[in-house]
Amino acid sequence: MRKRLRLVGVMAVLTLFLAPVPAIARQEQSPPVTVPALSDWAPESGSYLYRTGARLVADGAAERRIAGTLADDLEAAGHGRVPVVPGGARTGDIVIDVEPAKASLGTEGYELHAGRRLSVTGATETGAFHGTRTLLQLLAQGDRIPAGRTVDVPRYKERGVGVCACYVHISLPWLENLVREMAYNKLNQLLVELKVKSDAHPEADTWGYYTKDEIRRLVALGERYHVEIIPEINSPGHMDPWIENRPDLQLTDADGAKQPSRLDITQPAAFDYYTSLIDEYAQVFTSTSWHMGADEYMLGSDFAKYPQILRYARQKYGPDATPQDAFIDFVNRVHAYAAAKGKKLRIWNDGLTGANTVPVAAGTTVEHWLNVATKPSQLLAEGYPLMNAAYSLYLVRGGFHSDTEGLYDQGWDPRSFEGEKLASSDGVTGAKISLWPDNGRGETENEVSEELWPALRHIAQATWGDPHPDTSYAEFTARGTAVGHAPGWRDLTRVPVADGTYTLTTDGRSLDAEVRRTADGYVTLRTADGCLEVRGGKLTLNVPLQPGAEATPQTCDATNTLQRWELEPARGGYRLVNAITRMTVSPDGGRLVQYPPDQRPPAVWHLS
Template structure:
């Protein structure tokens, strides 16, 4: 009897257990696909899209076909095979590009992405569709399967940039091309480039390092294809020493009669004519509708009192109450009007706007704010100027200050955070940029700069496109960059084309024996019996020997000496020797000496190596 009741009890307990409601089990929500910038939102669906070799790119209109053609090339470069671009109806497995101008809620750069049996990118503009394809590439970089779902992704700021001063130290074109591709991959849209284009009208200004017109045309064409606007800058009226070195007649003279080679004499009509003639030459190769004139640090380390002619110019033009600062603003406004007459909008730095002027800066001039001066960002916005955040905290100085990207991320920095003022609203703020400066030109090589640049680039992309803090930790945010990798077509510039070892270098008129060793940053040292080959001598600019004809000769080997690092650039069955810092190539003189020259001024030696 006792056993029977025990059995009945067990049966009752089991019945109660089986009929009782089950406790709720937490179900893990599907993760949002990983991208940089992070997707604004993601609505998951059942299933997935799988990219297979049978995939096609379906594009009907001219805009869609341009986007699809670029995507097809990028898919090939990324190892996803040859994907044909076709018109007509889509089938499962295809990628569809669709531009619908009626989708105005997507703005000029937003897009909608749907993943299911096929992928579809829809936008109101060609640019928006292009950005949708960058997301497609990032997702496929993590595998051929994309979870089904939908996102609508629209940027918060219209200007998302990188500024590069290639104005003294030459930056190689492959490095700049890598930058354009990386910017586009992360949905950055402005490369603000301070540099010198070799001038036909003013050959006396063609000191190194300049770029040829053909080089710039190729870079601009790449930017156009990848929706990166390349905005040129010739900094003026200060920092003009790259242009005024051989023009003492245009240099500002102080009350002691001393010439100031970095300062343009803004009181002289010839100075304005000179500057605008350079603008006209740049207009032949740059297609941007903006012009950056710099306008920073004109009186750096000095003051207007040493230049009485500037006050006289201002009072003659604007009356007895005018200030020297009015002459400076007058020059800015004349450049503004000249640029406007050519269909271009003006951009300037903020530090010259000290409030000491009675003449206002022309309306519509974009101010890039980098320095905390008397006129605060809020006042510039109240005066109606478009304002871009170019804060010093976002700088990477070659051989000097590097932006604390991790600290900025942890603080949830966004473009409202200016030097000296945090704004409550984003109204009137166009966006933000990181800036690369060459202050200590030999302090780091291009490849070393790149190591610091890529995290900063991804951070500014995130902070200007969407939520500035999408992940709980900076390490998690950094993992996004690792997941998406580099842009298709990005070139590894750290690869040395010959293995370490001993070689004989031979070219017409010269041969020598040397040991080649790869450096940690991807260049090579060339060590002879007398020491390591180094560029040394001549006039220094930013601590770099940038004069042509300076000799490359053996010196005591020093591990940290960047002037002893060389790129072996493949050419005609051999290699050119390009200095990692000066970016000039080695030529051989009639008496057998090795000297550096810009490659368009003297034929570089082609070295044939044998071991």
């Protein structure tokens, strides 16, 4: 009997040591999955359960704004409509607090605590908002969240994406998707080089521009989701979208040839023209920053071909001045103008070659993308705020694509500039990825998205926290799969009709075509004579961007992106939008021609 008791005792001890590890211990090893990863997680026993009857408790005006956005996002994510109520939190509720006294959270950090109820606290409205993005990511993986607490504060203040919708037009739904995804992953800065249709300078309204109402809509979304949208008009180089019809403002070389991409920086009228555009953009953009580009002014040329620039520099700065001083002078005049309007200036770095005697105005943020003579460490030593916009982070349509996996495996972080790795992050504002359309027809928007989402999550991780939170890239990408897309994100690859042969009819014009979905979520329209394609007019970035260019059947080519079309739902039918030019096609006499929708009402095609 005593032997049996001793045996039972031994078995009890063994059971104690061999029992499964309690959930609380596992949680210590694995914080809940988010992007960016939580670096500070203190687990507690139990869990928070989101269920019917949950309420959003918000007392102040800031808290109610956050709760209102969260309520809409919860509904969009399939979690039902949650009421926003004041005070008196109970089990199962979600509590939103903005407490300025919690200064340790900074302007964007937050504290999240999950238990019988869940609370999100920030020292600012933006910080508390970021906490709600973490909550949405956790709920995307299930209604039960492990109990615990995190204090989550970003390492860098600028966490961005740059988009050059320059020359080409990128659809507004695509840009809206981007804003939602950025906010979901706690990125806070969208820098956009684009053209707003001008009332002051209608001669500059070449496609692809955006209407002011479209930009107001995008900016309002950015404000709601705490993503600052910073506009850029590149100058004094790359100005051809604005001055191709203004030869009086174009730089003239020693042979008398006009340079339609270069603004003549020696002319007062050129400066007045550019600053009038700043004023017009201020009507729709609310950002307190202005990006003037200032890159590649002499791309493919040199100052020696323009002796008037040297004369201007020496007249203003003395006999030792260089042509580069005239360039810096233009930058500094824009800086002063922007500052007077309450805006901080941003420029690219490649114009800072070191050949100038006049310094760039203090306070100008330099976005460093190219390895030139003036290194990042020198810019920091001179006191300039410095953002990492390295070319290794670029996605170019039909060209270079950032090696996101390689960067992750290297533990890339914002101290790693082109040509120099800094020992400290002091003075580095952050980093951004950049999307560029150097070959405008090289890829469609939907194809760009496939490359974008991993790169976007990587830059979010590298600028917010530990740049290498998982041992392998596969584990890191699994985070993105787990949290999914942002609530309200639209699948733009969904085609509204099945493959098949249809008759497309509008205003007495009919077209028989086989409609077939492409791999990137558009359609081809194969007629008896070939596949419908836009052709004609001057090519810009390899794209026929002229309104009035004709769509005609051509030899079908699965790689030809100009043969891809979006069937955009409209009342009673569909608009035909070219996947690359982003213009709608309508009948014009016996032809099919493309126009921007604000220039000619788009035809509505009925499919049968």
